[in-house]
Amino acid sequence: MAELRIAGLMKSFRGHPVLRGVDLEVPTGELVAILGASGSGKTTLLRLLSGFEHADGGTIEVDGKVLSGPGVHVPPEQRRIGYVAQEGALFPHLSVEGNVLFGLPAAMRRERARTGALLELVGLPAAYASRPPHELSGGEQQRVALARALAPNPRIVLLDEPFSALDAGARVETRETVVAALATAGATALLVTHDQSEALSIGQRVAVLRDGALVQVAAPRTLYRRPVDAELAQFVGEAVLLAGIVSGRQVDCALGRLTLEVALPDGAAEVLVRPEQIRLTPDPDAGAVCARVADVTYYGHDASVTLRLAGREQILVARVSGHQAPRPGEAVGLAVEGAVMAYAPRAAHSCPATPSRKGSGRSKEHIAFYSPSPCGRG
């Protein structure tokens, strides 16, 4: 397994740019999840890496050897980059064994024992070897596809939305098996997905691709806690965005005075609070932020609570554990747990919690708005 280095990678289709300069380094043995919405260019990135498409610009290096760059395009079969397609793409005319051993030289294809070991690696019984692919479930097909990709000992393995076609149960199970198999093989791997929870749970690092460029590459925790902008915050989880005023390491907003995770220049800002950071207290103390429960969506293990801040139109959502879920109509006090992110305000956006800003003058109303809503009974 090897180190992957991507620099300034660009690709357009019919004049429409899909990748606009992607830079990424993946050290040996790391599993990076590429997270992006559909159309973000993530599949194109994989296809450039595997050599199915020619890059328009930039370089791809593996272990210091250029696979793709100005005037260089190593064909897919010489790259030693394994590829697991969206639905596995098992060869329907070959048995499981024929599939798994496909990429090996003819002499090695006769060593049947190899099949068992490879199947074991992906958690399948050796008896599956003789089965035709269409007798396998979707999850099993994906595992065979991974075993096939790993068999010739590739330098890097690419997985293109490998779990998207599976149902919820199979998805979790297959995901765990695949991650374990990749870890056992010590594979340097890139996994493409549009599912943020999948990306966060699988990747040692997550690279978020947006409009053809990587906006952030970070460990899952960092990505979730410190997304580089509000839009990304919304993409990698639920977000409550509030208007606020930064001063020093603190920010004032409808939820009170909160501590900043990352410093920002003083002035107006957009504040990111994760719904699960908002704590509900049944007996709102004086001085705490007060709200009334508008609606509750109950999931069992947790619940999503829609709150209306006292005396305001402001609506926000909190996530609480299932057994603490309040009832609609109850008055509750709110507190925010931990530090929050704040961003320089965007020119225009769709966040309902932040008023649109017209002109540069700051009115009293605005200032009043940034202050917490006190609890009033009645």
Add this chain to the structure above:
Amino acid sequence: MARAAVATARGGGLARPRHGRPPAALVGAAGFAAALVLLPVAFTILQATQVSLHDAIDLLVRPLVGLLLVNTLSLIAATTVAAAIIGTAAAWCVERTALPGRRAWAVLAAVPLAVPPFISSYAWVSISNGFQDFAGAFLVVTFAYYPLVYLPVAAALRGLDPALEETARSLGQSPWGSFRRVVLPQLRPALLGGMLLVALDTLVEFGAFALLRFRTFTTELYAQYRTGLDGPDSSLLAVVLVALCLLCLVTEVRVRGHARYARVGGGARRVAVPLALGWARWPIVGAFAALIVLTLGVPLGTIGFWLLQHAQAATSPVVPSPALLARATLASVGLGAAGSAAAVALALPLAYLATRYLGTWVTVLERIAYLAQGVPGIVIALALISLTVEAVRPLYQSAALLVITYAILFLPLALVSVRATIAQVQRRLEETGRSLGLGWFAVVRRVLLPLAGPGLGAAAAMVFVAVVTELTSTLLLAPIGTRTLATQVWANTSSLAFAAAAPFAAMMLLISLASTWLLARRFGAAAFPRLG
């Protein structure tokens, strides 16, 4: 074209059939159609059995049969392989590479099917007598029938998940290796099926070989008929030919039926990234251009050339005139209309039965109808001549007999389209009709036929083209005084009067190409009628 359409579309359907008793009239009509198909075959076999075993062995184990077998089988071997290579290569280039102008090539590569082989053999022979015998036969048949491989293979390639090829590449296979180890095994049903169709069409072809003076079973049957030797001995030869054809047909059905690989998984599929050809681009474009010149350019060009030449009275059995051309065109079009109407009428009860009812008998009747695909026109025509002259005198030498022959010959072609059309009409609509108080016949007339109208029209149009370009039965069964475009071309080309044949050949080609083009346009629109 006929056979490709039949092979790729046979079977399948949307409306789910049910068990139950079909109306007696329906079974009767379907049974009549099946009986019509069986009649000439049964008659031929019956006649052949009149030969004593000893004589039969003498007749079958003679040098001529050996010669015919060698001729036929070596030609089949050569043409199927050549058609497979040309068809697959063309399909792959069109479906998988960034060939300049690939959309246009994709269409052009299929057009030779609309050129009747005896027209292209006319073209080649008129260029040089050197194109006779094996070489000419090989050339003409390969160019005429490679689309029978090209079309199903292209369709299979379109249906093939490109991720398979990419995966193979990522596993270390070169483009050729991935084609050989992944693509080819999955093209096998389409490829083998297409090759068997080429073999079948080569077996039943008559006109092209007669003009190229290449002796096969069909030309020999015709020669025997001309020397007054038709009878049990000829029937024996015909039975050998029919047996060879049915062997091809049955194998073809099995190949297509069993070896279909299901695509593993479902969901949306990406379109394949066309392979960049680099410097190879222009040689390949050149090869396509050469193919089109050879398959379309030569027939069109030679006909054009001969149109400008003066037809010599000495060597022209039929000296063309506008009046003669008009008469022949009218006769061809009239017979085409009558033949297509009869074939569709014959196919309707079978199609309705097959899409609405289950049962062994339904399957048997349908299979019998498809049998006609494997019986050469010359066998059917010769049997019907003997049959009518001996037993059904009023039909003898009548236009009605010719129309019936067309209906038998092209029943499979009609049945495929009619069946698909009827299967698309939801049975719920028929049931609604019944609940509103209509009898089944009224439902057929007021609900089914109006809904199936465009599909039936397409079926009729396909049969129409097939009839207009049909030679063998027309030649043998045309009533006294009836000269069609096909028989006029034949009369002139068999006497090497190429200039005199040209106007008739041009008109026939015009009708064939124009109808096929209109059909393709209509079909394209009719294939997605409920999306708008």
Add this chain to the structure above:
Amino acid sequence: MLRHLLHPKPHTALAAVVALALGCAAPAARATTLVLYAAQHEQTVDQVVKAFTKETGIDVKVRTGEPPELASELLKEGASSPADVFFTANSPELTLLSENGRLAKVDPATLARVPPQYNSPTGDWIGVLARVNVLVFNTSKIKASALPASLLDLAKPEWKGKLAVAPTDADFLPLVAAVVAEKGRPAALAWLKGLRRNAMIFDDNEGVAAAVERGAAAVGIANNYYLPRLAVEKGADKMHSTMYYFGHGDVGALVNISGAGILKSSRRQAEAQKFLAFLVSTPVQQMLAKADVTFEYPLVAGVAANPALKPFDELQPPKLSIQQLSDDRDSAKLLREAGLI
């Protein structure tokens, strides 16, 4: 009818279409229409028929085919045959029909127009044209001096691969009958087997002539009119082949009679007699001799043959009577025994 066409029910619509096709096929019968079964070259038949209709106003419908094919059809059709007149390239088929009592007597005045040795001995058909068998040869492939003295020599091994024949052409069958008549059946069979070893086989004599012309074969057995026709088509100066006439009464110089007879079952006997008389009238015979179409020998006295041909009286045909060539079907059986068909 109009109402039906406007509101067609399925079956009436179908019937209308069939009727349309039938209508194209069979133009409405006028006063009299003669049905001619013609096993002669279509262009010759066409010429004669057009002239006949022009002169008499009688329409003629033609069914074309090879002589044995049409003769066999006429026999099968029997008394209900639609045919009135049978005009054929070779006499054996006429003899066959005559022997089966299918032909009516020809008007004596018509018979008298043609020398009696070219007519039916029983007076039920007349000779119209004569043709002679020749050897066509490619002048760059073989010298005239190397050509065989007899047709029978072509079975010898030295002709292997040089010869083209069309055993299924109707013109070949009388030749076989002639060899049988002269040399006996076993010798004929041996000769045919020799031909099978030596020859390239073609469907018809047009093919033989074309093969010799393009040099695929050095020599070919065919009747005398194929090469002149090819010369008209190609231009005489571009020809690579010419004709060799066998001499000294060799069987290879066989003269065949193309003749016509009237079917007994015909209901238009008067018109049929008129047609036969027309065939042997001097203007028609002259027309056939002069136009560069037929290249056969007219049989009526005083009409000269086409100058492209060797004069009729210079031919040296074998001394065989029409009866000796009577049965083509036995010739066909012999061909099959020899493995030629």
